[in-house]
Amino acid sequence: MDLSFLLLQLLTGLAYASTLFLLSVGLSLIFGAMGIVNFAHGSFYMLGAYLLFAFTRGQAEGFWAGLFLVLAAGLVVGALVERLLIRPIYPRPEEYQILLTYALLLILEDLVRLAFGAGYRSFPLPPLFSSPLFLLGAPFPSYYLFLLALAGLSALGLWAFLYRTRLGTWVRAATQDREMLEALGVNVPLLYTAIFALGIALAALGGAALVPLQAATPGMAVDAVINAFIVVVIGGLGSVWGALLGAVLIGLLQAFGILLLPEMAMVFPFALMALVLLLRPWGLLGRPPAVRT
């Protein structure tokens, strides 16, 4: 195999990984800090895709402003959902979270269908990235470079936030001991709202960033949430770096796997997930559950 092709395949795998990372990192963050299993995560990703349409009226020129508006809208919607729907059920058993977020998934799908119709909505590539690049002679969509950069910057930003800011220290502390954090005078309910809003905003941003390459449909939420769960189960539920690792592994496995076994493409992510569950049920970078005494 020639070098240019291997490079091309590597980049397409990483570009796919970028999309998976944006989709799943919020799910992992929310679970890690708050213990919420958010089945509606893919719905906010879908919402981001549709909001980009609404904000830009489908015009490629409005893309960049649209991305910022989607990010802002994601923060607002995330904060509202946490405050109004999630907060009342913290004291309840975990089944309530699952039922509530699943109901949210169904409701959002119907709302989107009412507002935008059942068909597919496609969005043109933004003018800056509308023509392919040539890598050692092979054409490659320049938009993938933007996706790579967006995922890279998001990962870097999250790292800086979690490890270099006071707020980030609190978020990490919240995963360890909520009561102690409250005793130290931190407003934990407000912190939870902020974490949830951030996780949702990242998903919405991911959905909006993907529309120029894909298409928005009301059913995309279910596919997205399945992909997100595969990624975080492989990487470790609750671990931000696990989401990154899981996304990259799936992206590369897909890109190179189909060269060797094109017949098996569909099985790769599930096979990897099964393998990880057998060897390390808490995920590659997750923490094994503490033994309760």
Added chain:
Amino acid sequence: MKAWRWILAFGLLAGLVLAQGQQPIKIGALFILSGNFAGYGKSGSQGAQLAVEEINARGGVLGRPLQLLVVDDQGNPEVGVREARRLVLQEKVDFLFGIDSSSVALAVAPLTDEYKIPLVVTHAATPTLTEQCRPYVFRTSNNARMDAWAAAALAATLPVKRWANIGPDYEFGRVSWQDFIARLRQLRPDVEVVSEQWPRFGSTDYASFITALMRARPEGVFSTLWAGDMVIFARQAKAFGFFNQVRYFVNPVGAALEVLAPLGKETPEGLLVSARYWFLYPNAERNRAFVEAYRKRFGEYPSYNAQEAYAGMQMLALAIQKARSTQAEAIRKAFEADGGLVYEAPEGRKRMRPEDHQVFESLVWGYTKHSPEYPFAILERMRIVPASDTVYPTQCKR
């Protein structure tokens, strides 16, 4: 006294008959109305609705109006069977109708024997459905094998030796490719297969598949990607310059309006596509009137699924008329009699093969081309594959 009794009995009987005459013939339709394929279910139910309204406007069938009950099967076999049972047992429908997904159609088909209820399938395309030889299952559209054979007939005329495939990884994709390549090898023994790609049905990322395909340097690619898969694939492949490299891209469901409309001006030109019906063909009074009526009623152009559901409903009405009954055995005979029921649909003549209840019809292909008159790509350089080129033998006996 006796005469009075007779008059009363006769009056009651007449009343019953009259009431019977007013009672609607109930048709329970199953379509996908939620999720990624809801666009198809919407056009299918609209086509059926238009036919019912036209039939009722001319006085119904056997003096009774048709009543359409549309339910959402979600493309899920379990839901489909549950809803079909409910339609038969609670709603007391006389017929089952529609069905987009092949897996739902195969799951619902056994109910036709259980309850002696005829099922008219207008979209689900797996050849298996009519190969089961069920007495009360009728398919009024062509199936996937006929699409694949028509594609092979056209592919054999192209200057292409190196073929590749990309299709969704489930029965429809696999069976279509097998039918296509086997038929093509009969017609052109010199063709070779350079790559086969099988993305998951409902994939959202085709990049790795696209680069793998392009690396194999095929001259022609056969694809059964449909619905959102085709929308997403076309956009990503275009970004890779795929359509500049691959000279012939052949897709037997690529001209579905549910795909062309959302792609809009982004549809690549020069794809060789079909869709079981194309609203601009034939340019005849019958078709123009149908397109006009459909646009007036729903404000959009009829997709293939809309036309097939419309035609299926009209064929069912014809069969009821001919049977002078809604009873399953009489309907079967009406569909089978005189060498099979014939209907002049907007798309042309549909003839049902009496043995396996499969309709045969000519298939329309063409190359995608943008035109200022439509916001989506239309077909040019039309290629009509006659029904006789897609007739395969059947094991069913009647």
